[in-house]
Amino acid sequence: MRDSFLGKRIRGGGYALKGAWLLLKNEASIQVQFVISIIMTIVGIYFEITGTEWILQLLAIGLVMSAEGLNSAIEAMADFIHPDFHSKIGHIKDIAAGGVCFAAIIAFIIGCIIYYPYIFPGI
Numbered sequence: 045m046r047d048s049f050l051g052k053r054i055r056g057g058g059y060a061l062k063g064a065w066l067l068l069k070n071e072a073s074i075q076v077q078f079v080i081s082i083i084m085t086i087v088g089i090y091f092e093i094t095g096t097e098w099i100l101q102l103l104a105i106g107l108v109m110s111a112e113g114l115n116s117a118i119e120a121m122a123d124f125i126h127p128d129f130h131s132k133i134g135h136i137k138d139i140a141a142g143g144v145c146f147a148a149i150i151a152f153i154i155g156c157i158i159y160y161p162y163i164f165p166g167i
């Protein structure tokens with residue numbers, strides 16, 4: 045069972061859950077995004093947003109959390125491979141952070157589209 049296809053997939057899922065827990069426990073950027081996600085969930089419950097809006101909000105949260113997680117992994121790998129200051133490492137970290145920036149801008153726009161009619165009804 046341990047080395048079977050299913051056993052390997054289950055073990056892989058376990059490593060992934062461990063990674064998600066490590067991100068939440070150790071990475072400040074993920075902790076900030078997690079708190080924002082909880083706040084936005086409370087705001088969604090407060091305004092009783094629709095099912096479609098929940099789906100869009102959850103996708104936006106997932107997009108940003110995933111991008112932040114991958115960015116943290118790239119940062120950790122860059123620091124491991126080359127702990128000293130190097131312009132290439134700086135470039136790699138900058139473009140990884142740029143990926144998060146795209147996700148965050150899109151999530152912000154989705155949030156504005158969802159909540160504008162609730163906050164400013166009739167405008």
Ligand SMILES: Nc1ncnc2c1ncn2[C@@H]1O[C@H](COP(=O)(O)OP(=O)(O)OP(=O)(O)O)[C@@H](O)[C@H]1O
Nearest residue numbers: 073119126127128129130131133134135137138141
């Ligand atoms: N080893 C390095 N060589 C060159 N530039 C670096 C290096 N480490 C970081 N930088 C520059 O500093 C920026 C921020 O780096 P990094 O995200 O690792 O630090 P941080 O903001 O303190 O993040 P964290 O708190 O998550 O560790 C990078 O985008 C890059 O421009």
